[in-house]
Amino acid sequence: MEFVTGVKKKETLELSELLEEGRIGTEVKVNGAIHTIRDMGTIAFIILRKREGLVQCVYEEDISKFDLKDVKEADTVEVTGVLVESAKAPNGIEIRLGELKILSEPAEPMPLPIAKWKLNTSLEAKLNYRPISLRNIRERAKFRIQEGIVRGFRDFLYKEGFTEIHTPKIGAKSAEGGANLFRLEYFHRPAILQQSPQFYKQMMVGVFDRVFETAPVFRAEKHNTKRHLNEYTSLDFEMGYIDGFEDIMAMETGFLQYTMELLKKEYARELQILNIEVPKTDNIPAVRFDEIKRLVSEKYDRKIKNPFDLEPEEETLISRYAKEEWDADFVFVTHYPSKKRPFYAMDDPEDPTYTLSFDLLFRGMEITTGGQRIHDYHELLAKMEKRGMTDEGMEQYLSAFKHGMPPHGGLGIGMERLTMKMMNEDNVRETILFPRDLSRLEP
Amino acid sequence: MEFVTGVKKKETLELSELLEEGRIGTEVKVNGAIHTIRDMGTIAFIILRKREGLVQCVYEEDISKFDLKDVKEADTVEVTGVLVESAKAPNGIEIRLGELKILSEPAEPMPLPIAKWKLNTSLEAKLNYRPISLRNIRERAKFRIQEGIVRGFRDFLYKEGFTEIHTPKIGAKSAEGGANLFRLEYFHRPAILQQSPQFYKQMMVGVFDRVFETAPVFRAEKHNTKRHLNEYTSLDFEMGYIDGFEDIMAMETGFLQYTMELLKKEYARELQILNIEVPKTDNIPAVRFDEIKRLVSEKYDRKIKNPFDLEPEEETLISRYAKEEWDADFVFVTHYPSKKRPFYAMDDPEDPTYTLSFDLLFRGMEITTGGQRIHDYHELLAKMEKRGMTDEGMEQYLSAFKHGMPPHGGLGIGMERLTMKMMNEDNVRETILFPRDLSRLEP
Numbered sequence: 054m055e056f057v058t059g060v061k062k063k064e065t066l067e068l069s070e071l072l073e074e075g076r077i078g079t080e081v082k083v084n085g086a087i088h089t090i091r092d093m094g095t096i097a098f099i100i101l102r103k104r105e106g107l108v109q110c111v112y113e114e115d116i117s118k119f120d121l122k123d124v125k126e127a128d129t130v131e132v133t134g135v136l137v138e139s140a141k142a143p144n145g146i147e148i149r150l151g152e153l154k155i156l157s158e159p160a161e162p163m164p165l166p167i168a169k170w171k172l173n174t175s176l177e178a179k180l181n182y183r184p185i186s187l188r189n190i191r192e193r194a195k196f197r198i199q200e201g202i203v204r205g206f207r208d209f210l211y212k213e214g215f216t217e218i219h220t221p222k223i224g225a226k227s228a229e230g231g232a233n234l235f236r237l238e239y240f241h242r243p244a245i246l247q248q249s250p251q252f253y254k255q256m257m258v259g260v261f262d263r264v265f266e267t268a269p270v271f272r273a274e275k276h277n278t279k280r281h282l283n284e285y286t287s288l289d290f291e292m293g294y295i296d297g298f299e300d301i302m303a304m305e306t307g308f309l310q311y312t313m314e315l316l317k318k319e320y321a322r323e324l325q326i327l328n329i330e331v332p333k334t335d336n337i338p339a340v341r342f343d344e345i346k347r348l349v350s351e352k353y354d355r356k357i358k359n360p361f362d363l364e365p366e367e368e369t370l371i372s373r374y375a376k377e378e379w380d381a382d383f384v385f386v387t388h389y390p391s392k393k394r395p396f397y398a399m400d401d402p403e404d405p406t407y408t409l410s411f412d413l414l415f416r417g418m419e420i421t422t423g424g425q426r427i428h429d430y431h432e433l434l435a436k437m438e439k440r441g442m443t444d445e446g447m448e449q450y451l452s453a454f455k456h457g458m459p460p461h462g463g464l465g466i467g468m469e470r471l472t473m474k475m476m477n478e479d480n481v482r483e484t485i486l487f488p489r490d491l492s493r494l495e496p
Numbered sequence: 497m498e499f500v501t502g503v504k505k506k507e508t509l510e511l512s513e514l515l516e517e518g519r520i521g522t523e524v525k526v527n528g529a530i531h532t533i534r535d536m537g538t539i540a541f542i543i544l545r546k547r548e549g550l551v552q553c554v555y556e557e558d559i560s561k562f563d564l565k566d567v568k569e570a571d572t573v574e575v576t577g578v579l580v581e582s583a584k585a586p587n588g589i590e591i592r593l594g595e596l597k598i599l600s601e602p603a604e605p606m607p608l609p610i611a612k613w614k615l616n617t618s619l620e621a622k623l624n625y626r627p628i629s630l631r632n633i634r635e636r637a638k639f640r641i642q643e644g645i646v647r648g649f650r651d652f653l654y655k656e657g658f659t660e661i662h663t664p665k666i667g668a669k670s671a672e673g674g675a676n677l678f679r680l681e682y683f684h685r686p687a688i689l690q691q692s693p694q695f696y697k698q699m700m701v702g703v704f705d706r707v708f709e710t711a712p713v714f715r716a717e718k719h720n721t722k723r724h725l726n727e728y729t730s731l732d733f734e735m736g737y738i739d740g741f742e743d744i745m746a747m748e749t750g751f752l753q754y755t756m757e758l759l760k761k762e763y764a765r766e767l768q769i770l771n772i773e774v775p776k777t778d779n780i781p782a783v784r785f786d787e788i789k790r791l792v793s794e795k796y797d798r799k800i801k802n803p804f805d806l807e808p809e810e811e812t813l814i815s816r817y818a819k820e821e822w823d824a825d826f827v828f829v830t831h832y833p834s835k836k837r838p839f840y841a842m843d844d845p846e847d848p849t850y851t852l853s854f855d856l857l858f859r860g861m862e863i864t865t866g867g868q869r870i871h872d873y874h875e876l877l878a879k880m881e882k883r884g885m886t887d888e889g890m891e892q893y894l895s896a897f898k899h900g901m902p903p904h905g906g907l908g909i910g911m912e913r914l915t916m917k918m919m920n921e922d923n924v925r926e927t928i929l930f931p932r933d934l935s936r937l938e939p
Contacts, residue, residue, distance in 0.1 A: 054787075056779040057742070057828060060656065060750035065737070067657065084737045086702075086900060104657055104705035127900030129737070156737070159900035160873040184699035184896035193703050200660045207650075213503065214510065214547055217643045219729045219911070221930045222665070222712050223678070223689075225937045235666070237680035237689070239726075239937055240718070246666075246680070253930065256627035256939070259529075260636050262547035268711065269665050275683075283682075286662045294508070294527045294572070294599070299500070307503040336499040344497075385500060430603040449939030453627035457529060457570030457602035468662070487664045487696065494668045494682055496699070496892030 065131065068105035071146055076136050081148060083108060084131040084156065086188075087124065089168035097121055099150070100143075100168070101130070106322065107190065109142035110134065110150050119153045126168070127159040165189075176480060183487060183496050194323040195484055199472045201320040203267055205312025206288045206466070212311075213304065215290060216261040220253035222246055222269065227446030235273045246271035249465060254291040255397070255426060256453040258461045265290040267468075277491045279480040280365075280418060282469060284489040291463030298399075298409040298425040301462045302339060302385050305413060305421060309334040309383070327476055332382035332415075338375055339385035339411070349374050361390045369417040387411040389424075396436050399425040399462075409462075415474045423464025430454040508574065511548035514589055519579050524591060526551060527574040527599065529631075530567065532611035540564055542593070543586075543611070544573070549765065550633065552585035553577065553593050560593040569611070570602040608632075619923060626930060626939050637766040638927055642915045644763040646710055648755025649731045649909070655754075656747065658733060659704040663696035665689055665712065670889030678716045689714035692908060697734040698840070698869060699896040701904045708733040710911070720934045722923040723808070723861060725912060727932040734906030741842075741852040741868040744905045745782060745828050748856060748864060752777040752826070770919055775825035775858075781818055782828035782854070792817050804833045812860040830854040832867075839879050842868040842905075852905075858917045866907025873897040 065084045070076070085101030085108060097112040110132055112121050117134075124130070134148040165174055165182055172179065172189040179186040187193050207217065223239060224247050234245040250266050257264045270287045292304065313331040316324060324331070340348075342363075349370045350357050358364065363371070363386070375384035388407040391400050398408040410424025427433045433454055437444065444451055472484040482488040487496055508527045513519070528544030528551060540555040553575055555564050560577075567573070574597045582590040608617055608625050615622065615632040622629040630636050650660065666682060667690050677688040693709050700707040713730045735747065756774040759767060767774070783791075785806075792813045793800050801807065806814070806829070818827035831850040834843050841851040853867025870876045876897055880887065887894055915927040925931040930939055 054781050054783045054822070057745045057749045057782050058779055059753055060746050063739075084902075086902065104659070129900060129902040131737075156903055157871050157901060160898045163899055164895075182895070184702055184892060185899050187700070187703040196661070196704075197659060199662075203660060203662075204650075204654070207647075211647070216547070216640060217646060218639070218929060219642075219646075219712070221727055221932050223714065223727055223932055223937070235680055235682070237678055239678070239932075240716075240934055242937060244937055257630070257929070259627055260630040261639075269662070271666065273683075284664055284666055296506075302500045303503050306500045310502055336501055338497050339500050340497045379497070428600050446938070449627060452607075452625070455603045456606055456628050457572060458600060459527075459529065459572040460599055486661060486700070489664050489666055489682075491683055494666070494685060494687055495889070 068103050068108060068144065071108065071136060072144060077138055077146070079136060080133060080151070081136045082131065082133045083110075083148060084129070087126050087128045087130060090124065090126060092121065099124065101132070102188065102190070107143040109139065109147040111147055112150050117150045117153070119150075123155070124153065125158070127163060129156040130154060131156060176482060180482065180488065180493065187486070191326055194326040195472065195476055195478075196486060197323040198316065198320055198327070198329070198475060199468065199484060201316045201323075202312055202471060202475070203286075203288065203468060205315040206267065206308055207265070208315070209308045209311040210263075210265045210290060213263065213307070215263040215265045215292070216257075218250075218254065218257050218261070218264045218266050219268070220247075220250045220257075220266060222271070225446050227252075233273050235271050248272050249287065250289050251395075251397070251465075252447070252450040254289055254463060255458075255461065256450060258291050258293045258463075259453050259456075259458050262294065262459070263290070263292040275491065279482075280470065282481055282485060282488055282490060285485065286468040288466040288468055288471075289463065291461060293459035293461040295425065295460055295462050298387070298411060298423070298462050299339075301423050301425070301464055302337075302387075302411060302413075305423070305464060305466075306334060306337050309337075329476055332475070333380075334383065336379075336381070337383045337385060337413075338379045338381050339387055341388045342386050342390065342407070343388070345371050345374070345384075345386055361393050363412075363419075368414055368419060372414050372417040375414075382416055384414050385411045386414060394424070396440050396442060397426045397433065399427050400436075413464075413466075415471065416477070418470060418474055420470045420474065421464050421466045423462065425460070425462035428454065428458045428460050511546050511551060511587065514551065514579060515587060520581055520589070522579060523576060523594070524579045525574065525576045526553075526591060528572065530569050530571045530573060533567065533569060535564065542567065544575070545631065545633070550586040552582065552590040554590055555593050560596070562593075562596045566598070567596065568601070570606060572599040573597060574599060619925060623925065623931065623936065630929070634769055637769040638915065638919055639929060640766040641759065641763055641770070641772070641918060642911065642927060644759045644766075645755055645914055645918070646729075646731065646911060648758045649710060649751055650708070651758070652751045652754040653706075653708045653733060656706065656750070658706040658708045658735070659700075661693075661697065661700050661704070661707045661709050662711070663690075663693045663700075663709060665714070668889050670695075676716050678714050691715050692730065693732050694838075694840070694908075695890070695893040697732055697906060698901075698904065699893060701734050701736040701906075702896050702899075702901050705737065705902070706733070706735040718934065722925075723913065725924055725928060725931055725933060728928065729911040731909040731911055731914075732906065734904060736902035736904040738868065738903055738905050741830075741854060741866070741905050742782075744866050744868070744907055745780075745830075745854060745856075748866070748907060748909075749777060749780050752780075772919055775918070776823075777826065779822075779824070780826045780828060780856075781822045781824050782830055784831045785829050785833065785850070786831070788814050788817070788827075788829055804836050806855075806862075808861075811857055811862060815857050815860040818857075825859055827857050828854045829857060837867070839883050839885060840869045840876065842870050843879075856907075856909075858914065859920070861913060861917055863913045863917065864907050864909045866905065868903070868905035871897065871901045871903050
């Protein structure tokens with residue numbers, strides 16, 4: 054028997070430790086994967102890939118105590134050597150190699166040139182070799198930024214008094230949803246995968262006042278577009294005691310402001326690798342659905358085809374308008390038509406053909422849908438009846454309202470879409486580790 | 497068009513703001529749900545439930561400017577009044593009510609006495625009325641502690657250089673797993689729900705060195721016990737460049753140490769509500785599987801029935817032994833027999849019938865399985881062949897190894913089980929918001 058007492062400092066150093074003051078001129082021990090080797094004859098540059106970035110090591114025939122021929126790309130190694138300054142090396146440092154120990158070896162050479170700065174490979178090839186293509190420095194940096202977005206969402210909401218919840222993804226069939234649900238058998242009973250934590254987060258507003266969840270959602274939509282995924286991560290929150298849906302937009306703006314600062318502070322390296330400037334979030338315009346439709350139609354001389362919904366092209370034009378007129382990357386579109394919103398959306402008492410709801414557009418794409426919900430039991434029943442819905446599978450949801458719910462509202466943010474637009478990608482598959490779409494079920 | 501500029505401070509105060517210095521004697525505005533009303537004739541105590549706790553309000557016939565008859569339990573309200581000290585009230589304060597505005601009303605009275613301190617109701621009834629039973633102060637406190645556990649997991653791992661990942665839950669059928677998988681149809685192709693992010697997190701070690709995920713997993717096990725769920729949240733991490741599986745146990749110990757401090761600091765209120773003392777985590781004993789089996793068998797005079805696995809009763813005895821002999825709530829059991837571990841577990845070179853793996857037991861129950869994994873491609877293929885496995889559906893997983901993987905290992909922690917044992921509950925359904933088991937698919 055031995056006691057485990059916690060994490061012990063290792064002898065091997067990470068990149069940020071190599072960059073600490075006082076390291077230059079000392080012997081250091083470092084591990085990593087061999088990203089690339091440039092053999093110049095009597096010397097060679099061996100670049101190690103570490104989680105924080107690249108470290109240049111120099112092999113010198115007279116000094117290094119190993120045979121360069123024994124080393125190849127994709128080996129993982131542990132090296133020792135003297136740390137020196139080097140203006141041309143990544144981060145301005147390099148290691149003059151003494152010893153090198155091989156920890157593991159690949160069985161075959163790389164199928165993709167991952168050591169290139171830009172992986173000029175088709176999206177298809179990148180996805181077919183996902184565990185390999187992500188080893189490219191720029192590819193993996195995208196997912197560090199994505200981490201920062203989710204982390205910012207949670208940290209901001211903790212600070213604002215929200216409680217994190219974990220709700221089930223397998224559920225019973227209900228009167229809501231329908232065609233877009235994946236179906237499965239659950240111990241001889243029909244079940245579905247949840248397309249949103251909507252009902253659960255609303256029920257939990259009655260318990261914790263403010264809740265959030267960051268979890269997968271499942272949509273069996275047969276869309277094969279650059280913006281749709283059949284499984285994605287949804288950043289959801291729901292909050293009680295609101296004065297109006299404006300409180301939800303204010304909270305989302307607060308999240309964006311907090312997160313952009315977090316990215317600048319904690320993910321500066323990755324922002325630089327991807328050459329990204331964070332968008333402005335201090336003033337986000339909010340404009341009515343019917344008004345912006347009219348404004349865009351006038352300015353860009355485009356006929357309004359569907360007065361009840363936004364077409365993708367219209368979303369692009371609204372963002373263009375917001376950029377041109379208000380210098381804004383984000384724009385809230387408010388008061389969506391009631392017939393296009395789910396039954397639980399609160400209708401505008403001033404004109405019930407519209408709802409107290411909004412979408413947030415970011416650089417031409419909807420990344421959020423949110424709004425105020427109906428909180429009165431009888432009102433909710435009446436709206437369900439008006440839509441010809443039964444309460445099948447919704448008994449528990451309705452019971453929360455039957456026994457009292459505060460005025461509340463919330464939203465859902467598509468994590469991959471927000472990441473995609475942050476880095477100006479044009480396909481959402483670029484910003485999900487392992488996409489699920491009509492044709493992709495693997496890896 | 498208007499600009500949204502972020503979160504604005506509301507006039508209404510939260511509990512922690514009421515407790516700030518200088519508030520006593522001032523008029524305050526507060527909202528909340530009416531948890532309970534005690535009518536004493538000319539005065540009445542109206543207790544508000546807020547997210548941070550209970551606030552006592554006093555109705556006085558002569559002073560309060562509303563009719564007590566208009567107010568009932570489960571109304572949500574906004575009140576104004578003078579804040580005064582009151583030794584007997586929760587948190588030592590109460591509000592002498594002036595005005596009261598009703599924000600929403602229930603349609604029916606409560607089906608459960610949620611205002612009682614201990615909800616003396618069967619687990620069955622609590623689960624049948626889940627959105628209501630969780631409004632009980634003690635019930636909801638459990639899930640605040642659960643939030644702290646997950647938050648501690650993430651914050652500790654960020655600090656240790658891990659990257660958070662989001663991996664797909666729908667996947668193709670593979671040679672691993674089998675009977676315990678939920679099956680579904682994915683656009684006319686057979687698919688499964690992932691029982692673990694194992695393959696994905698290993699692949700991502702080749703990219704980020706250290707990764708974690710906190711997400712649902714799905715197990716179609718037909719166990720109907722107090723410790724099994726068919727959907728639960730798994731706290732997973734995987735790390736590269738380890739010297740041995742001891743590094744994994746050290747990291748888990750570090751997580752537990754960090755999290756217990758976080759709970760004491762940020763969740764003290766909930767620890768107090770539930771009367772919980774956090775377990776000691778400074779020294780966690782680690783003992784070999786075969787050795788602890790023998791020790792327990794000798795000390796408690798119990799015959800070893802199955803030398804390859806631990807029965808639930810044995811887990812209880814091992815924890816009892818650890819408590820009696822080492823004053824430990826947690827105990828690592830190491831070197832599990834190879835035949836009981838999955839193919840990717842690394843066998844102990846000194847005796848390949850055992851593996852370089854471990855379970856962590858906490859107060860009589862396994863809450864973690866972890867260990868070192870095979871990182872060499874040929875070794876992995878050989879072990880699969882030995883077990884008669886094909887590489888069907890595992891081509892991408894294997895390709896990560898083919899193209900080089902560092903020595904690595906990791907673990908998975910059952911969030912609900914860890915929460916359950918923290919609060920000395922005896923059924924895991926007590927510590928999940930909406931359990932999924934053989935009979936429960938709703939709410």
